[in-house]
Amino acid sequence: MKSSIYTQGLDKNSANYVAQSPLTFIERAATVYPNRPAVIHGDIQRNWAQTYERCRQFASALTQHGIKRFDTVAVMLPNIPAMVEAHFAVPMTGAVLCALNTRLDAAAIAFMLEHGEAKVVLIDPEFSGVMSAALAILRDKKLTLPYVVDVSDVLYQGSAKPIGAIEYEQFIASGDSKFPYQLPEDEWDSICLNYTSGTTGNPKGVVYSHRGAYTNAISNILEWDMPRHPTYLWVLPLFHCNGWCFPWTVAARAGVNVCLRKVDAQNIFEAIRKHHVTHYCGAPIVHNMLINAPDEMKQGINHTVSAMVAGAAPPAAMIEGMEKMGFDITHVYGLTETYGPAAVCVKHEDWSDVDVGERARLNARQGVRYHLQNAAAVIDPETMQPVPADGETMGEIMFQGNIAMKGYLKNEKATQEAFANGWFHSGDLAVMFPDGYIKIKDRSKDIIISGGENISSIEVEDVLYRHPAVLAAAVVAKPDPKWGETPCAFIELKAGANPTPQEIVEHCKKHLAGFKIPRAVVFGEIPKTATGKIQKFELRKRAGSASAIDV
Structure with missing residues (x-):
């Protein structure tokens, strides 16, 4: 290949090229805004200079303990300051952060600790019971156990005893607050390991890169028009896709991390009032919980709160309820494999002129690619051709770009399948509308x-x-001897509501073709994951025994 004038003497060097990493965000926040608040938790308030020093101390302590590049450090923590600090301290050592789902059982956690080869694990006392059981499984298998650090929390009200070798504050106190960490040798270096839910078989370990985390953190800012110094409330679990990359987003904007140990309506409204929260993310169930909370809980909030929702599309009742509270809701879509959100339903000005029903229809779509995602498309998985943009022809949502995982840890087959033909295959079936918006x-x-x-x-x-x-x-x-399958509806009712199954069916008849109407209706609590996603695999087990309705 002939040399070009643009390849002669124009090489990358330390002056013109640096690996992209979210670690640069906290350094800048601490340098430019050292005295701005960074973390609030109960009576704890720390600024960005203090938070940066603590992260470097933490990183130094890990390094002194032998943690090095590509080691795994696991955490079993709620949304507390140590969880925020881990998102910077662990990558500062070159190691990989594995945030464990706090609602998993001991067997699942033991699998993750073994599969990810965790060298250190931080444990909040609330989870010492399940973690003791998980570690016992590893011990029974004659495996080397990770070094356990107990993380005390001022807001923990239980009586569980510590199980580790050292307490977190004592551990990080042994480190150097001026620890001279380095940016990764390569921006493709791994920064985090997140496990999928594993509804069938063992969960898969999704690996993120510094480059991808950096990219999605910035994209979050662009999608939300996030100003400097936002006050961000940690409703979304930080273990879920690393909080959709928002620990790094908040640092990039030198905002405030308002930690929330327990998610309930009263705690959320109190935090919003007290700290003038401007932004938070959450699953649909969280937004529904806030909408249906008593009116007295909502008093005293006189500013606009930006809320991000992912999972099920927001129905009209949710959009209307959020608007009444003065909350501005943004619908995003993504997966663990895409660092959380990688598509957003961008709202247009003229949408505000239509009624709430039409606005809900427009907002219910998964939308268009994130700013810094290269492509989001609906593709026929057989032909690998885009489906017609007619709002009817179904294909599979696929992504391409920097906001896609590196792959699955120790699972080349699954990685190759996920990236077949140069696209990440989401497994979600969708249509493309004429305006370029995707709907699952x-x-x-x-x-x-x-x-x-x-x-x-x-x-x-x-x-x-x-x-x-x-x-x-x-x-x-629901299995059906005549039709093969028919719809079975599982419903959680609002407080005080008491409809009959037949009333639900009659409601559906007004809006659906006959063959789409549920042939069974079951009232009761719906099983959900820790992030509020409905566990349909559990409901499928129950559907077979659900009583049929004469439709």
């Missing part, structure tokens, strides 16, 4: 095939949410 119709495994007809569970759920008594809804396939 279902997960490929959640489509209900009744008498040869495909039924979107999401379409039926959207209708159920329009019923005034419905707080949460999920629809799965």
